[in-house]
Amino acid sequence: MVETKLIIRNVKARAVLAPLKQPIRTAVGTIPSAPLVLIDVTTEQGEVGRSYIFGYTAAALIPLVYLIDEIASDLKGKPVVPMERMREFDRRFRLVGWQGLIGMAVAGLDMAFWDAIARALDQPVVCLLGGTPVSLPAYDSYGIIDPKVDEKAILRSVDEGFRAIKIKIGDGDLDKDVKTVGAVRSMIGPKIKLMVDYNQSLDPVEACRRILRLTEFDLHWVEEPVKAEDLRGHAQVRAAVSIPIQTGENWWFPRDMAKAIAAGASDLAMLDVMKIGGVTGWLSAMGQAEAATLPVSSHIFVEASAHLLAVTPTVHWLEHLDIAGAILADPYRPVGGTMTARGPGFGLEWDEKAIARLASGRH
Numbered sequence: 001m002v003e004t005k006l007i008i009r010n011v012k013a014r015a016v017l018a019p020l021k022q023p024i025r026t027a028v029g030t031i032p033s034a035p036l037v038l039i040d041v042t043t044e045q046g047e048v049g050r051s052y053i054f055g056y057t058a059a060a061l062i063p064l065v066y067l068i069d070e071i072a073s074d075l076k077g078k079p080v081v082p083m084e085r086m087r088e089f090d091r092r093f094r095l096v097g098w099q100g101l102i103g104m105a106v107a108g109l110d111m112a113f114w115d116a117i118a119r120a121l122d123q124p125v126v127c128l129l130g131g132t133p134v135s136l137p138a139y140d141s142y143g144i145i146d147p148k149v150d151e152k153a154i155l156r157s158v159d160e161g162f163r164a165i166k167i168k169i170g171d172g173d174l175d176k177d178v179k180t181v182g183a184v185r186s187m188i189g190p191k192i193k194l195m196v197d198y199n200q201s202l203d204p205v206e207a208c209r210r211i212l213r214l215t216e217f218d219l220h221w222v223e224e225p226v227k228a229e230d231l232r233g234h235a236q237v238r239a240a241v242s243i244p245i246q247t248g249e250n251w252w253f254p255r256d257m258a259k260a261i262a263a264g265a266s267d268l269a270m271l272d273v274m275k276i277g278g279v280t281g282w283l284s285a286m287g288q289a290e291a292a293t294l295p296v297s298s299h300i301f302v303e304a305s306a307h308l309l310a311v312t313p314t315v316h317w318l319e320h321l322d323i324a325g326a327i328l329a330d331p332y333r334p335v336g337g338t339m340t341a342r343g344p345g346f347g348l349e350w351d352e353k354a355i356a357r358l359a360s361g362r363h
């Protein structure tokens, strides 16, 4: 029998601002480059588990590194047993709660633990979870676009095999939404699925008004029309329109998801592997989604999501939005509009030269 019990020796967290191919433009602000924290969990057995987390803002990076160092000082000598470690984290952070930097740090550690175990077995994480790598349908995910400027890129996505495109809207008035969505629908034709994301920018009354006008464009979903935590508002919009409502990227750990399901806030579920609580959180969330018959899509984190969606009973779409490619030695790439998990672990190897260049400011 292979000895798989790994003991945590050391945790290293590093901040990096990873360049993006395109800044991510949303109705509530632009993300110029990806603020990431890279986590390496070294074990006594020599295996190193890796993960990265997305800080959303560069201002969060140094606090996240500090927090991970602080949490890790209590982990040395403990076994890499993610379910046990999560039980401890849940007790330790009960009074502060999961939303925010604590949840992000814990989820990053959890992902690195699962990566270490899978690497020790020389397996992809998906196999450790009882699945196998499968080719998952992905949609190409755009920010706020200019239909003229971005037409070439969108048509290229379709040529490459993507069967679905998502754009962000809501940065102007309803007329602008209608013009943008109409232009993209005529560009891609009736067969390619089209989704839109309001990034929480509307109130429920305005959301209903706008979405009803967009019905003619046969949208596959409308994402976060109102504030993510306004579950009642989401339910209100959902009851008033016929286009499916998508939320979930801002559910913090599985208990937040339970509240959204109880409120009838969404037709679909979009899980963010970091905010939902790492692999351990995802496993609980995917069970809830199955029980509630909610189709599950992923949010950023293409690598980990390719593993987790492959074992998710109600798998729907993988979001293709690459935030870490610039610091990975062998970034995941879509093939014919699909993505497939690979190992060992999550299949993440750092491009140390690129990371050193970014750390020194020489881009």
Ligand SMILES: [Mg+2]
Pocket (backbone or CB within 6 Å): 197, 199, 223, 224, 249
């Ligand atoms: Mg979104």
